[in-house]
Amino acid sequence: MNLPDADDPLDNAVVAARLFTLAPKLFGGMVLRGSSPARDALVAALGEAIALRRMPGHVDDERLLGGIDLAASLSAGKPVRQSGLIEEASGGALIAGMAERLDASIAGRLAQMLDAPLDEGQAALVLCDDATEPDEAPPVSLMERLAFLCDLSASRRWQGVELAPAAGNLADVAPLDDDAMKALAATAAMLGVDSLRALIFAGEAARGLAALAGRGSIIDADLSGAVRLVLAPRATRLPPQDAEEPPPEEQQEPPPPPPDGERDNAEDSDQQQQEPDLSEILVEAARAAIPADLLAQLAQGKAPRRSSSSGTGQKRKAATRGKPLGARPGMPRGGAKLALIDSLRAAVPWQQVRRQEQGASPDAPILMRKEDLRIRRFEERAARVTIFAVDASGSAAAARLAEAKGAVELMLAQAYVTRSEVALVAFRGESAELLLPPTRSLTRARRALSELPGGGGTPLATGLNAARECAEAVIARGRSAALVILTDGRANIAADGSPGRPQAKADAEAAAKAIYARGIDTLVVDISARPGPEGAALAQALGGRFLALPRADARMLQAAINAAQPALAA
Amino acid sequence: MARFPFSAIVGQDEMKQALLIAAVDPSVGGVMVFGDRGTGKSTAARALAGLLPPIMAADGCPYGASKEDQARYPDVCGRGKMVKRAVPFVDLPLGATEDRVIGSLDLERALRSGEKAFEPGLLAKAHRGFLYIDEINLLEDHLVDLLLDVAASGENVVEREGLSVRHPAKFVLIGSGNPEEGELRPQLLDRFGLSVEVRSPKDIEVRIEIMRLVAANEADPEGFAARWAGEDEKTLKRIARGKARLAKLTAGEDVLRDAAELCMAVGADGLRGELTLMRAARALAALDGARAVTRKHLIAIAPSALRHRLRRDVLDETGSTVRIMRAIDELFG
Numbered sequence: 038m039n040l041p042d043a044d045d046p047l048d049n050a051v052v053a054a055r056l057f058t059l060a061p062k063l064f065g066g067m068v069l070r071g072s073s074p075a076r077d078a079l080v081a082a083l084g085e086a087i088a089l090r091r092m093p094g095h096v097d098d099e100r101l102l103g104g105i106d107l108a109a110s111l112s113a114g115k116p117v118r119q120s121g122l123i124e125e126a127s128g129g130a131l132i133a134g135m136a137e138r139l140d141a142s143i144a145g146r147l148a149q150m151l152d153a154p155l156d157e158g159q160a161a162l163v164l165c166d167d168a169t170e171p172d173e174a175p176p177v178s179l180m181e182r183l184a185f186l187c188d189l190s191a192s193r194r195w196q197g198v199e200l201a202p203a204a205g206n207l208a209d210v211a212p213l214d215d216d217a218m219k220a221l222a223a224t225a226a227m228l229g230v231d232s233l234r235a236l237i238f239a240g241e242a243a244r245g246l247a248a249l250a251g252r253g254s255i256i257d258a259d260l261s262g263a264v265r266l267v268l269a270p271r272a273t274r275l276p277p278q279d280a281e282e283p284p285p286e287e288q289q290e291p292p293p294p295p296p297d298g299e300r301d302n303a304e305d306s307d308q309q310q311q312e313p314d315l316s317e318i319l320v321e322a323a324r325a326a327i328p329a330d331l332l333a334q335l336a337q338g339k340a341p342r343r344s345s346s347s348g349t350g351q352k353r354k355a356a357t358r359g360k361p362l363g364a365r366p367g368m369p370r371g372g373a374k375l376a377l378i379d380s381l382r383a384a385v386p387w388q389q390v391r392r393q394e395q396g397a398s399p400d401a402p403i404l405m406r407k408e409d410l411r412i413r414r415f416e417e418r419a420a421r422v423t424i425f426a427v428d429a430s431g432s433a434a435a436a437r438l439a440e441a442k443g444a445v446e447l448m449l450a451q452a453y454v455t456r457s458e459v460a461l462v463a464f465r466g467e468s469a470e471l472l473l474p475p476t477r478s479l480t481r482a483r484r485a486l487s488e489l490p491g492g493g494g495t496p497l498a499t500g501l502n503a504a505r506e507c508a509e510a511v512i513a514r515g516r517s518a519a520l521v522i523l524t525d526g527r528a529n530i531a532a533d534g535s536p537g538r539p540q541a542k543a544d545a546e547a548a549a550k551a552i553y554a555r556g557i558d559t560l561v562v563d564i565s566a567r568p569g570p571e572g573a574a575l576a577q578a579l580g581g582r583f584l585a586l587p588r589a590d591a592r593m594l595q596a597a598i599n600a601a602q603p604a605l606a607a
Numbered sequence: 608m609a610r611f612p613f614s615a616i617v618g619q620d621e622m623k624q625a626l627l628i629a630a631v632d633p634s635v636g637g638v639m640v641f642g643d644r645g646t647g648k649s650t651a652a653r654a655l656a657g658l659l660p661p662i663m664a665a666d667g668c669p670y671g672a673s674k675e676d677q678a679r680y681p682d683v684c685g686r687g688k689m690v691k692r693a694v695p696f697v698d699l700p701l702g703a704t705e706d707r708v709i710g711s712l713d714l715e716r717a718l719r720s721g722e723k724a725f726e727p728g729l730l731a732k733a734h735r736g737f738l739y740i741d742e743i744n745l746l747e748d749h750l751v752d753l754l755l756d757v758a759a760s761g762e763n764v765v766e767r768e769g770l771s772v773r774h775p776a777k778f779v780l781i782g783s784g785n786p787e788e789g790e791l792r793p794q795l796l797d798r799f800g801l802s803v804e805v806r807s808p809k810d811i812e813v814r815i816e817i818m819r820l821v822a823a824n825e826a827d828p829e830g831f832a833a834r835w836a837g838e839d840e841k842t843l844k845r846i847a848r849g850k851a852r853l854a855k856l857t858a859g860e861d862v863l864r865d866a867a868e869l870c871m872a873v874g875a876d877g878l879r880g881e882l883t884l885m886r887a888a889r890a891l892a893a894l895d896g897a898r899a900v901t902r903k904h905l906i907a908i909a910p911s912a913l914r915h916r917l918r919r920d921v922l923d924e925t926g927s928t929v930r931i932m933r934a935i936d937e938l939f940g
Binding site: 063098141142144145146148149152154177178181208212213215218219221222223225226231232233234235236237240241369374375377402478479480481 | 610643644646649700703704712714717720741742745769786787807808809811814815817818819821822823825826
């Protein structure tokens, strides 16, 4: 089957959806990114092809896996089983909206569902990913297990989405031959796709494409289709450029149209199947299919977005742990625990009335009703995220930067004790960037820090704004944020990127006031060799504390931060 | 995916070696697998559990009790007849609650008949088998504490909700995780016997071989299993022979000294490192059918046994494996 040109992302997604309906369990499912009419149309079309069962993000274990329906059991006087969503969706697929907010515990269950043996008739999974922030994504454990990642946010079409019924049969297609496997493996390697699951998916997708076209064996177009659908969206680096092509040009205009010469190659390679050519064609297909935003990220040498929420460890789960607070009426589900004594206590006063009502004998066991049930409440402190905003400009002395890096690493090294996290914003030249989204991972932090360059102007306002945005995102997730700003306070680049001290100073003050207005804890550390009045003024505008550390090493800096503001200590 | 034969797993020798050692001598402690997704971690663990011969367990016992268990825990394990059952493999999901893991008051019976009964949890299910936890670094710490504690003592003690229950829970704990997504506390890491690092194979030929095997398995699971049955049988014999040999093997004075020196040289904290190193070297020797534990075994297993116990210097980026290999070179040349 020939793939249409990748004009609209919807075309690829439709092909992916047809493959998915061909063998839902084998491919695991799809991630549909971007809230757009195209996605709604595709989901509607999918719903006609296979049974889709909607799963809300707040689903609890009992509903997902099935179990005893407590309320029904109590009123019936005997255990009543309810089937879970996974069971109910068997043979079809579960579909989840807002997948980027999916709780890690639910993701764990779903991953198990996807890992279950093929013959157990479990459901497949469709995730609708509405993420707009770069650090938001559905749980990695699920993305890994779903064959097709389709980004529909840029799609401009929504009409005429139809999934032609799956005609062929996957079993009729011969397995891939060595050349085809070699070409796929080589392409995956060039795109930096390490996971073998992706590679296996790609192989099956190629066979699926042949099946859809009613062929008994795969041709090259099937392989490039598979690369386009499965491997390209997972690329972690750009395929190496051909020597004669100037790379910078490519990077500015994604997606690059394949040069004419290559296209000819693709057409006549059916006749003269030469192995190196095949890899090249596949890489070319991949290059054309890498989504635009991913391409831009990769071109800048950045890692692709991935979910920064790292599991249950950091999330607030006030229902299940922490300091006990007493009981309240409610159903023991979703991790909430039954408070047995309190439940009995609530039921006791009613026993006489209930026995009379039901005509039960006085020595019958205690009669419980749903409204008697009490669940335990717990109190838990919100996890704290310390955001470092590091001035990496020339004025802040490059040498100081090393110490700031060291301090961040030291604070992070203790982070696992207190369950706090660290984020890092760096500003220099004309811009600020979030180098490290909130994380507890030392490995990840160390890599981000080692890539932190220095030099250039001091865009203090931009840096403060970036730090504030990061803090706001943290607060929006129910955690508390604290800011540590390492700078000399000598702003010389305005918020719009233009040089000039007066404007830069005014902008920085405005940015500082915005942080103050949000009530975020701040600490300004002046890291310059000769601290001036600017740092202190900045701290005042922020309503935070000020610390001058003209000659500190990493350990001193960390100790000073801990001492100045114990709550800030990681 | 159908269960994959253990022998058909390509590469990942270190992980396979660690799993086999855990099968020969469970007292080595659990295995922690660090690595990326899609490298066959869970496939290997599952395959090993599927490979082992069925065990004899009390019929209808939720703990799968053996004869010895019945003698030691007469109240919980009952007197059921012995029947064959497969070695349990329990996959612990990330979101599992404490109740589900250790077991809890049987709510239904408590409410219906006022009876105080214990509903066994996943730990009971994993008794005499494997407990696999993917992304253990994301598991809540108190759960990890609990798991390691039970794994070390071989017994689950429940004292809560008015229950007082003790039941056997001997299992091999296998954890996996990607350090990029969150670290495990060093105290917890130290409790794992062995740790291995797995990477996606970079070699194209190897990757093609894996694709080919997976495709063959999907197309015809029974035929595939039959083709590998011979190899699996050999591995099984190796494990059985290793178990039998283990009791007879002792480590000489010189090997003990080597182990102590190596632990000192790499700065592995605590005695547990040395003990595990010795036990693992012994199990490896048994697995290899050797007459005695030698330095060779010690060196072969040292990275797995010590890698996760080195004191971490945040400002030193040298990998643990490199540090161990360097120490081995310096000590034993």
